[in-house]
Amino acid sequence: xxxxxxxxxxxxxxxxxxxxxxxxxxxxxxxxxxxxxxxxxxxxxxxxxxxxxxxxxxxxxxxxxxxxxxxxxxxxxxxxxxxxxxxxxxxxxxxxxxxxxxxxxxxxxxxxxxxxxxxxxxxxxxxxxxxxxxxxxxxxxxxxxxxxxxxxxxxxxxxxxxxxxxxxxxxxxxxxxxxxxxxxxxxxxxxxxxxxxxxxxxxxxxxxxxxxxxxxxxxxxxxxxxxxxxxx
Amino acid sequence: xxxxxxxxxxxxxxxxxxxxxxxxxxxxxxxxxxxxxxxxxxxxxxxxxxxxxxxxxxxxxxxxxxxxxxxxxxxxxxxxxxxxxxxxxxxxxxxxxxxxxxxxxxxxxxxxxxxxxxxxxxxxxxxxxxxxxxxxxxxxxxxxxxxxxxxxxxxxxxxxxxxxxxxxxxxxxxxxxxxxxxxxxxxxxxxxxxxxxxxxxxxxxxxxxxxxxxxxxxxxxxxxxxxxxxxxxxxxxxxxxxxxxxxxxxxxxxxxxxxxxxxxxxxxxxxxxxxxxxxxxxxxxxxxxxxxxxxxxxxxxxxxxxxxxxxxxxxxxxxxxxxxxxxxxxxxxxxxxxxxxxxxxxxxxxxxxxxxxxxxxxxxxxxxxxxxxxxxxxxxxxxxxxxxxxxxxxxxxxxxxxxxxxxxxxxxxxxxxxxxxxxxxxxxxxxxxxxxxxxxxxxxxxxxxxxxxxxxxxxxxxxxxxxxxxxxxxxxxxxxxxxxxxxxxxxxxxxxxxxxxxxxxxxxxxxxxxxxxxxxxxxxxxxxxxxxxxxxxxxxxxxxxxxxxxxxxxxxxxxxxxxxxxxxxxxxxxxxxxxxxxxxxxxxxxxxxxxxxxxxxxxxxxxxxxxxxxxxxxxxxxxxxxxxxxxxxxxxxxxxxxxxxxxxxxxxxxxxxxxxxxxxxxxxxxxxxxxxxxxxxxxxxxxxxxxxxxxxxxxxxxxxxxxxxxxxxxxxxxxxxxxxxxxxxxxxxxxxxxxxx
Numbered sequence: 001x002x003x004x005x006x007x008x009x010x011x012x013x014x015x016x017x018x019x020x021x022x023x024x025x026x027x028x029x030x031x032x033x034x035x036x037x038x039x040x041x042x043x044x045x046x047x048x049x050x051x052x053x054x055x056x057x058x059x060x061x062x063x064x065x066x067x068x069x070x071x072x073x074x075x076x077x078x079x080x081x082x083x084x085x086x087x088x089x090x091x092x093x094x095x096x097x098x099x100x101x102x103x104x105x106x107x108x109x110x111x112x113x114x115x116x117x118x119x120x121x122x123x124x125x126x127x128x129x130x131x132x133x134x135x136x137x138x139x140x141x142x143x144x145x146x147x148x149x150x151x152x153x154x155x156x157x158x159x160x161x162x163x164x165x166x167x168x169x170x171x172x173x174x175x176x177x178x179x180x181x182x183x184x185x186x187x188x189x190x191x192x193x194x195x196x197x198x199x200x201x202x203x204x205x206x207x208x209x210x211x212x213x214x215x216x217x218x219x220x221x222x223x224x225x226x227x228x229x230x231x232x
Numbered sequence: 233x234x235x236x237x238x239x240x241x242x243x244x245x246x247x248x249x250x251x252x253x254x255x256x257x258x259x260x261x262x263x264x265x266x267x268x269x270x271x272x273x274x275x276x277x278x279x280x281x282x283x284x285x286x287x288x289x290x291x292x293x294x295x296x297x298x299x300x301x302x303x304x305x306x307x308x309x310x311x312x313x314x315x316x317x318x319x320x321x322x323x324x325x326x327x328x329x330x331x332x333x334x335x336x337x338x339x340x341x342x343x344x345x346x347x348x349x350x351x352x353x354x355x356x357x358x359x360x361x362x363x364x365x366x367x368x369x370x371x372x373x374x375x376x377x378x379x380x381x382x383x384x385x386x387x388x389x390x391x392x393x394x395x396x397x398x399x400x401x402x403x404x405x406x407x408x409x410x411x412x413x414x415x416x417x418x419x420x421x422x423x424x425x426x427x428x429x430x431x432x433x434x435x436x437x438x439x440x441x442x443x444x445x446x447x448x449x450x451x452x453x454x455x456x457x458x459x460x461x462x463x464x465x466x467x468x469x470x471x472x473x474x475x476x477x478x479x480x481x482x483x484x485x486x487x488x489x490x491x492x493x494x495x496x497x498x499x500x501x502x503x504x505x506x507x508x509x510x511x512x513x514x515x516x517x518x519x520x521x522x523x524x525x526x527x528x529x530x531x532x533x534x535x536x537x538x539x540x541x542x543x544x545x546x547x548x549x550x551x552x553x554x555x556x557x558x559x560x561x562x563x564x565x566x567x568x569x570x571x572x573x574x575x576x577x578x579x580x581x582x583x584x585x586x587x588x589x590x591x592x593x594x595x596x597x598x599x600x601x602x603x604x605x606x607x608x609x610x611x612x613x614x615x616x617x618x619x620x621x622x623x624x625x626x627x628x629x630x631x632x633x634x635x636x637x638x639x640x641x642x643x644x645x646x647x648x649x650x651x652x653x654x655x656x657x658x659x660x661x662x663x664x665x666x667x668x669x670x671x672x673x674x675x676x677x678x679x680x681x682x683x684x685x686x687x688x689x690x691x692x693x694x695x696x697x698x699x700x701x702x703x704x705x706x707x708x709x710x711x712x713x714x715x716x717x718x719x720x721x722x723x724x725x726x727x728x729x730x731x732x733x734x735x736x737x738x739x740x741x742x743x744x745x746x747x748x749x750x751x752x753x754x755x756x757x758x759x760x761x762x763x764x765x766x767x768x769x770x771x772x773x774x775x776x777x778x779x780x781x782x783x784x785x786x787x788x789x790x791x792x793x794x795x796x797x798x799x800x801x802x803x804x805x806x807x808x809x810x811x812x813x814x815x816x817x818x819x820x821x822x823x824x825x826x827x828x829x830x831x832x833x834x835x836x837x838x839x840x841x842x843x844x845x846x847x848x849x850x851x852x853x854x855x856x857x858x859x860x861x862x863x864x865x866x867x868x869x870x871x872x873x874x875x876x877x878x879x880x881x882x883x884x885x886x887x888x889x890x891x892x893x894x895x896x897x898x899x900x901x902x903x904x905x906x907x908x909x910x911x912x913x914x915x916x917x918x919x920x921x922x923x924x925x926x927x928x929x930x931x932x933x934x935x936x937x938x939x940x941x942x943x944x945x946x947x948x949x950x951x952x953x954x955x956x957x958x959x960x961x962x963x964x965x966x967x968x969x970x971x972x973x
Contacts, residue, residue, distance in 0.1 A: 113387075
């Protein structure tokens with residue numbers, strides 16, 4: 001039985017089919033979960049995909065965070081279920097209080113769609129445990145509000161607890177402002193919750209699953225997490 | 233003779249006194265104000281094509297792969313195995329000149345609706361945008377805001393912007409061009425027509441509430457921009473991509489539903505146009521009760537409801553008694569859907585307000601009653617003089633090296649990453665080649681094939697040779713597809729011209745359509761959709777003739793096509809084809825001389841076709857290390873790009889003198905000359921003999937130019953620039969310009 005992966009669909013979501021494709025490539029079975037539903041249909045892993053849920057009105061992810069489905073997602077995460085928020089999904093996780101901090105307008109105020117390099121910073125939790133720390137992944141971004149921000153005490157805690165998942169870096173893994181595409185604090189591209197089972201990231205791993213499209217590094221993320229869930 | 237309303241009123245409606253008289257005569261009575269408003273919109277150039285229609289009949293529209301040609305919301309071609317491809321290009325020039333963000337955004341929104349109205353899921357967007365000199369602050373502002381608007385809509389709705397063309401020239405300073413193209417895919421079973429049928433069937437309006445925005449948008453598009461343009465800002469609509477995303481998903485969910493009879497986008501001239509066109513296609517009529525139309529604001533008159541161009545609305549005809557099945561889908565997406573009328577047997581558009589008839593127009597009058605215009609056309613004398621000048625005769629103002637660097641720094645040659653990194657070009661997970669490539673390439677998941685798409689504007693020589701310039705755009709599109717390995721299926725076109733009441737503009741239009749028709753016929757690329765945008769004119773100055781063509785081709789996807797980047801030291805650099813480089817209308821001429829002058833650039837359509845077939849074959853054979861077509865910037869730009877993208881220098885010789893037509897051996901002409909029929913290729917030394925044999929077999933000439941390698945791009949010992957310098961100039965010019973104050 002393949003792992004069942006639930007992909008949330010809000011009005012305005014647009015990367016649900018891309019995530020479905022990535023999940024299928026990694027050997028999983030994707031199921032779409034409509035935002036008004038109150039069931040997760042027995043899924044082993046949840047993805048909150050990219051897009052502009054509810055038009056990102058008010059603030060990116062602010063309205064989606066109050067969806068009926070999100071109550072189920074929170075309960076699933078509380079019980080240790082793995083949840084991956086990509087781009088708009090990351091914004092929703094922050095708005096829902098499942099991850100600390102916020103995503104602000106990019107430095108320079110422009111939308112950015114471009115390749116980026118990510119340094120793996122943590123080995124915690126189901127998403128990160130199979131990725132070698134300090135390895136570099138080529139995964140693109142596509143967002144207008146992806147500048148991660150958190151106050152100093154929160155940042156200190158994230159760093160102490162090994163919860164910074166990815167940082168923007170050069171191809172060689174060096175940090176620096178010219179490798180940070182949106183001005184994120186500390187070049188943070190993705191973070192984990194305290195238990196390590198919830199990952200939020202701005203880059204789109206589902207767009208980097210085939211060499212034909214420029215990179216297959218994103219597939220590592222899906223391929224790493226799915227086998228761990230078979231035994232559940 | 234009936235007494236016409238005042239000239240001011242008629243002008244507001246974009247009707248002439250004669251047209252007013254004609255309508256009264258056809259109707260046998262005086263039209264009331266509502267009817268006049270509807271007539272003004274439908275008889276406007278924008279909706280009726282009254283000036284261009286007779287010319288467009290010359291375009292070839294049939295082909296083995298054509299499923300639906302012009303006349304529908306978008307053209308449709310067959311990709312095989314039940315997959316169809318649906319596409320169209322459209323202009324949004326005037327709105328973008330006045331309110332760049334929303335003008336461009338709603339241009340994208342409108343073309344998306346045209347495609348999903350056919351039951352096709354949009355998979356790609358492209359844009360052709362033209363502005364004045366970006367050293368001028370206003371022009372930079374327009375570019376930045378147009379890019380923002382295109383990105384705002386496309387990024388939010390989740391359709392990738394995979395390509396386009398950005399061009400700058402002083403002539404577009406008053407009237408910028410914003411053309412948006414959308415490509416979608418569907419199957420035969422899901423294809424929907426924009427047709428009304430079945431007397432008694434209900435007519436539904438779905439999506440956004442109807443407001444006062446955009447009233448007279450169609451008429452506004454049909455008059456010149458003037459200093460009062462600012463006051464017309466309310467005629468520009470405001471886009472809501474989120475709403476359109478929901479509308480698109482709901483409509484796509486319904487395509488293939490047996491209760492859905494017809495689907496039409498509600499664009500220019502609003503309900504008036506969408507209902508009358510649907511009825512016309514179905515040979516029936518439609519009755520609308522404006523009281524049933526959901527309003528955004530109170531106190532709207534029937535006139536305002538019928539002519540509102542509020543965005544994100546679609547009109548549906550559904551089977552009577554099955555409304556609920558359809559409406560349930562819209563409810564799921566939290567969209568309003570209202571039954572606003574019904575199909576009637578009489579071929580007319582009947583407007584009611586709370587059951588009382590307030591206007592009725594036979595479709596024979598409303599849709600077909602306008603009279604075609606034939607404004608006089610005449611070639612200006614200045615054209616003849618300019619044609620006879622020799623662009624090579626002038627002493628170059630710069631040495632070869634300096635000229636080369638200045639060319640690279642021109643915004644028409646420089647790298648446009650600054651523009652396209654603001655567009656999501658990857659969503660959908662199918663983009664093999666994105667913006668900045670010769671053509672965009674998309675694969676289809678689960679199929680061995682994909683499509684290549686390109687948008688190309690007419691060459692600048694069009695000012696003197698409108699037919700040649702238009703044909704050259706089609707040939708360039710063909711070459712762009714060829715280097716991607718794609719065979720052309722069909723094309724869509726957007727004819728951007730000035731004020732057709734100027735004989736010179738009418739001459740340009742007639743010539744250009746003829747050139748387009750000839751190229752499309754000779755190259756075997758039928759025209760399946762299009763749009764005409766006239767009155768691109770500011771303070772009496774018309775834009776240069778600017779037909780823009782969008783080509784769609786099909787290719788087998790086995791791996792990445794070679795692309796323009798040089799790959800390895802010691803590779804041989806060759807020029808395939810024998811088109812003579814010409815400075816007429818070239819970027820070099822734009823930078824060094826005022827105006828366009830010189831003989832017509834060569835174009836041999838039969839040769840183009842044969843060469844494209846050979847290049848496709850070579851691309852798929854795998855022997856090419858790089859392939860790039862020569863266009864703006866000529867050999868100098870193609871060579872520099874190959875070097876910079878590959879991180880390798882090159883040592884090249886002047887192509888043999890015989891290949892230069894009017895001034896043998898002129899290095900300026902060889903380096904900067906443009907024109908058709910040439911490709912820059914690289915192959916490994918081992919691959920050279922295979923390449924030569926293939927070219928011999930196809931009787932296509934091949935010129936050995938030199939070798940890849942080193943840190944310098946060197947040209948016949950006459951000029952050399954370092955790779956780093958070339959890279960800096962190409963990559964930094966546009967960002968530096970755009971970030972300057």
